[in-house]
Amino acid sequence: MQRIARFHKVSREQFVASMEESFSQYTKNDIEDIYDSLKLPKRATSGSAGYDFFAPFAFTLQPNETIKIPTGIRAEIEEGWVLKLYPRSGLGFKYRLQMNNTVGIIDSDYFYSDNEGHIFVKLTNASNEGRIVDISKGTGFVQGIFLEYGITLDDETQGVRNGGFGSTTKA
Numbered sequence: 001m002q003r004i005a006r007f008h009k010v011s012r013e014q015f016v017a018s019m020e021e022s023f024s025q026y027t028k029n030d031i032e033d034i035y036d037s038l039k040l041p042k043r044a045t046s047g048s049a050g051y052d053f054f055a056p057f058a059f060t061l062q063p064n065e066t067i068k069i070p071t072g073i074r075a076e077i078e079e080g081w082v083l084k085l086y087p088r089s090g091l092g093f094k095y096r097l098q099m100n101n102t103v104g105i106i107d108s109d110y111f112y113s114d115n116e117g118h119i120f121v122k123l124t125n126a127s128n129e130g131r132i133v134d135i136s137k138g139t140g141f142v143q144g145i146f147l148e149y150g151i152t153l154d155d156e157t158q159g160v161r162n163g164g165f166g167s168t169t170k171a
Helices: 012-022 029-037 089-095 110-113
Strands: 006-008 051-054 059-061 064-072 073-077 081-087 097-098 104-107 121-126 133-137 142-147
Touching: 012 029, 012 064, 059 064, 059 097, 059 121, 064 081, 073 081, 073 104, 073 110, 081 089, 081 097, 089 097, 121 142
Parallel strands: none
Antiparallel strands: 006 073, 051 142, 059 133, 064 121, 081 104, 081 142, 097 121
């Protein structure tokens, strides 16, 4: 196995700002406690391809509800590799829990963005059976898999990233 990445927490300030933006029910002290308890992604077994990302707080999704989770995590990835995020397979199978962008793509240069490469996960409970998704704090809810990729022989890209969703296509 090649060792090509390292997970880090984003700064306390970045996490607090991200949480305050969407989760007004939490006080600053609550958010700082959540930050202190964040767990870095881990593989469950030596044969696991995916690194489990753990829910920073408990949440419930009714059918057709959506939530955007600031994970508090960033990934330092060697060039030539990408981190792909997927819902944990059991959650997808049981509840049709889906990521709104189907697969999260975390590029190696995202680590250096103004938001510190803070990884967010937007999920929808797409249950057509009326099932409610309850995720406890600290439960694995998505998994990340590192994959190597190639580029074309004539690639001369010089662009520099500074942002997340859609930032590389902005002029």
